[in-house]
Amino acid sequence: MSFLSVKDLRIINKYTKEILVDSVNFDMKLGSVLGVIGESGSGKSLTCKAILGLLSPNLGYSGSIRIEGEEILGADEESLRKIRLKKLSAVFQDAMNAFDPICTIGSQMVESFQESMRYKEAKNLSKEWLEKVGLKESERVFQSYPHELSGGMLQRVMIALALARKTPLIIADEPTSALDVISQKEIIKLFQTFTDSEKCLIFVSHDLGVTSHLAKNLLVMKKGKVVEQGVCKEIFDAPKHEYTNYLITKRQELSKRFLECFA
């Protein structure tokens, strides 16, 4: 039985009638990692927002998104809140703007946990996960304000938050796009370490290189439609759709000289 089931998802702009996402279908079981790749404007982030129940009110939708059988699309705010609490976590691209600039990191982390535990427990949990994601000076980070930390560190805090909540589904929407390569590699390693059989991860990116290191299954999107989907390795070895081939070729063009000189 799949944990997440998306059927015939369609998202349109109510005012311009433009179809933004068309007929997206996929299932995910616990323990899988789905990479969603495509260029800007392909509908990847919208699909994620739909799963999180965060579509703006000017967008119309049809189809079905079920998490463990519970329908997300069209659900009321209270049910969505309960689902998000127990089953969903998100890591977004722009960590620098995802935190409230006037509150300390610690207070924001604790705020996320305080639904289900006391302050002291929440603080210990936060610090424990800050250490696990590689922020060794957890006390200092806990007391810092967002502007005192770098982009890479803030992204790790977001991941710590997502992982500490122990939700089965984690959605990461371009979590490394705003980071430099060294931080990017470390974040990918974190995801690799912490994705296990109890969790499923949706990883959205425009970079095939990064995705190929993490994803087991792949969803290729172009202009709102899924052009190819399947097992990551199979697709990279023998892409069926010309667009997938185009993306792979372009990515390889970029790496060509590097691999020539380095290999």
Place this chain on the structure above:
Amino acid sequence: MLCLENISKSYTQKEKVLKNINLCLPKNASLALVGESGSGKSTLARLILGLEKADSGNISIEGKKLKEWKKKNKGGMSVVFQDYTSSINPRFLIKDILQEALWQEKKRLNETELKELLSQVELSAKVLKSYPHELSGGQLQRICIARSLVLKPRLLILDEALSSLDVSTQAQVVALLKRLQEEYKMSYLFISHDLESASAVCDEIAVLYEGQIVEKFSTCKLKDTKHFYTKKLLDSIMPIRK
């Protein structure tokens, strides 16, 4: 072409952003300056462009001091920034944006010249009548490149010019940049945090770490690098894993 001698710069009393930088870029060559965010790369770009003054040291272009050279060579040096959305005035039409370099001389490019310029960056003349927000990231960055070519610069500084683009667009812009370098005989200073795109565009790479140039080598000698930071950068690259 460009020579930096003992350049140092600091913004606060405590820390120097750039410490005794010595760098030379020959004519018609391409040099990549690679380092992480906060290492001082963009500060160096601003110093070379003359937008800020160094605390100590000399910058000379084609043998002359920067200030002198700039006065006599308007447009000899140009720049393409990372953020294409804020690199263009959102209220201007594309055809007016391309004229900017000629404002001071009160000249204008005619239709034919504009079309010629756009074809150099592989864009159709249709975009002339558009506003920036109507174009994609890749198209906007090409406009920025076209705009910087108007006065036929001999030195082009690319300050993380590829970092905000989709990977597939990056590949296209890299090919474009290589072609333009041949045609316009420019020298490139390519600033980046990514060795992969740096090696795709440039023949020489200098690594900036904590305000100092720790290593400089030619791209084909990538595997012989010694400094731990360079090795860390190399290790972080993730090409498609088969």
Place this chain on the structure above:
Amino acid sequence: MNFWKKLLKDRIALASLGIILGVIFLGIFAPYIAPHDPLAVNLSHKFAPWGSEYPLGSDYLGRCVLSRLLYGIRTTIFFALLAMFITVSIGVVLGILAGFFHKAEGVILRFCDIMLSFPSELLMLAVVGMLGAGIVNIIIAHVVAKSAWYIRMIYSYSISYQKKPYILFSKTCGNSSFTIIRKHLLPILFADIVMLATLDAGGVILSISGLSFLGLGVQPPTPEWGMMLSEAKNVMSIAPMEMFPPGFMILIVVAAFNFLGDSLRDILDPQYYSSKAKI
């Protein structure tokens, strides 16, 4: 969506703009619309009730209130707009100079610091006290008291816009500061200036009316809303209705400017509309 489309969609902004333009229109055509001469004294008809001859009644000297109200638009609103125009112009010129030229920055900002340390109403009273009563002196007082605020606001805008990469590119091209100001900065600042001015317009009208109310502004018999209020307060026990026409007009016009300024600020803020309308 461009500016005008957004403005047309905002009903409050549209209504406010309509009221302001309507009032200005009435002021311009006052001689053709007003039923009586605003200065014509007619003691036999003093405190006339609201009727067909005197639509809004007459005051303690028998002068037609409606006519005085219409002619008063010219005094209150037009002089307020004039005062604002002068203040904003000084603000823009000095603000941009301070933002662009480092040497001027120190001098101009210190001057602003000094002026801003006085409460503006007090400063206006002091200036009028020194120069004497009269509408010209009120305008001078307003300019003296409020310029510093505009200079500071425009300065902070021009500093923030200066950091943008397209300005840096312009400098790299070798464009002079004046060219950059003229071609890039002024068109962008225009939107911010209109917003600041509309938000402040209400305050200017209140200042002028307020000073006239205190007898320091326009001198009788020139019709002016603040002064009409002052005259009405004297006869409050006998004819309480006298306060309403001028008071109501001040309220409506100031509120219209405030709502318009509010809406303009929202319309000109790119993020407000992107959060409402975009994906």
